[in-house]
Amino acid sequence: MRNRKLRMGMIGGGANAFIGAIHRSAALMDNEIELVCGCFSRNKDISHQSGRSLYLPDDRIYGNYREMITQEALLPEGERMDFVSIVTPNKDHYEPAAMALDAGFDVVLDKPMTFSLEEARSLQQKVEETGRLLALTHTYAGYPAVKEAKARIARGDLGKIRRVYVEYVQGWLTERIELLGNNNAVWRTDPQQSGKAGCIGDIGTHAWHLSEYITGLRVTELCAELKTFATGRQLDDDGAAFLHYDNGATGVLIATQIAAGEENNITVRVYGEKGGLEWRQMEPNTLYAKWPDRPTEEIRVGNGFTGLSDVTRWNTRTPGGHPEGYIEAFANIYRNFARTLRARAAGETPQPEWLDFPTVYDGLRGMQFIETMVTSARNNDRKWQPWID
Missing domain, CATH: 3.40.50.720 (NAD(P)-binding Rossmann-like Domain)
Structure with missing residues (x-):
């Protein structure tokens, strides 16, 4: 190889x-x-x-x-x-x-x-x-600004994390377009092909994964509501949850595909004892750092910028001012997977930045997330559901 x-x-x-x-x-x-x-x-x-x-x-x-x-x-x-x-x-x-x-x-x-x-x-x-080796394409973890947020939280910039908000908002399933056939809505809304969850399985798993990837925390229990707004649709097209993390932090997750007029609006906000960070996927090169005692900082990713983590720079492909896009984030997963595969085949230790891609263990937790969300949403007597292992 x-x-x-x-x-x-x-x-x-x-x-x-x-x-x-x-x-x-x-x-x-x-x-x-x-x-x-x-x-x-x-x-x-x-x-x-x-x-x-x-x-x-x-x-x-x-x-x-x-x-x-x-x-x-x-x-x-x-x-x-x-x-x-x-x-x-x-x-x-x-x-x-x-x-x-x-x-x-x-x-x-x-x-x-x-x-x-x-x-x-x-x-x-x-x-x-x-x-x-198994790599899982949780694409949004591939964005350089997301990796920069993770690095800054890991080095303690925000102090102990207290609060997490993650939203993934789409509007493409406002109508039952699956009835038209020959489109991606057909299998995504079919429990025989998609599984127990619709929206939560499709995009809710991305939101959950971002919250854990960026913070380094794990959800321990959640309180969920899943709803189907489009009459006759078999799976959820909207969902939300309160989250409890393993360090005592709390969070809110929103995932919906019936927000009419929305395209692919992902927002992550994390707040700690010292400050906060915010990232929006539709403005992918910018990370906002918020402080109680000084103005908000606008952190830009781009080749050649100093002050960014090594992992961020490794996963940055474009000069400053040129947006790091969806396919580039996808490509970072494939490249890191490929470099790791080559190293293993040669009997060498992969470099740390090459190992930065979702694996089978992220996939297992993703399925546990879906199972826990569905169980909580169906349980009217006990809404707070411990994480299902």
Whole structure:
């Protein structure tokens, strides 16, 4: 692996999908990875059309993931894929990931990690048994300003954390667009494909992950409300929770997909004994530091800026004034995963900044978050729900 690109296979992400192209753009951005094979749809015709549009040879375009993993494992080491990226609906995460790990392949997996908590526990055990690497694409943790917030909190700038607010607000599911078919709302609102949660599984997990990633704290219990506003929809399209963290801090989480007119409005605010920090995803290069005894500071990320943490600088790609975007944040996860995979293959210790990507353990906690939210929302007698392990 030292003198060549890592070879990536892809499951899902065909011509009729949304997120596959994002993953490919992110994975290929740093010239460390190349796409060599794929099963891009459960429809064989769509899979082959998609693969050909990506200039893959016909013998590396597969009709199903079982065939792909089996055939790739039979190829010589110098030809077969090194890892697989899985970008399917939630119900199709576990089986191909587990099969790939058993076959000796590392895995990049979209979130939430699995369809159920039971599958998440099993996948964690599989990673530990095989010793393979699994990266989870909690994209927003890849933004440099988010990493700078994490670094400043870790070094004690805010003192002991007291209060956390995290909001992920969208409006694209205000109407039941899933009834129109052929769009990303169809599987996300279907409990047979998405799992127990809709909005909370789709974007609520991102909000929860940001709150724990930035603060370094863990939620210990929560009090949740989930609601479905669109008449006839089977899963939640709105949710909120009060949170208790393991250091005694409290928090509020809001996730909604029925806020008419909103696009992708993510805001995180963290307050400690000494001050606060605020980040907004729609203004990604700016981190605000707030103090009780001096004016608010505007902290800008960009190549060449001094005073930023090493991890922030490592994950910064653009000159100051050029926004660090969504695909760049995605690419930081792929690059860090790739660098770590290379180091492990060479028997070397990965550099600390390379290890900065979500793993199977983040995925397990994400599924625990969903389970705890749903349990709390359904329990009218005891709303405060301890974290479900």
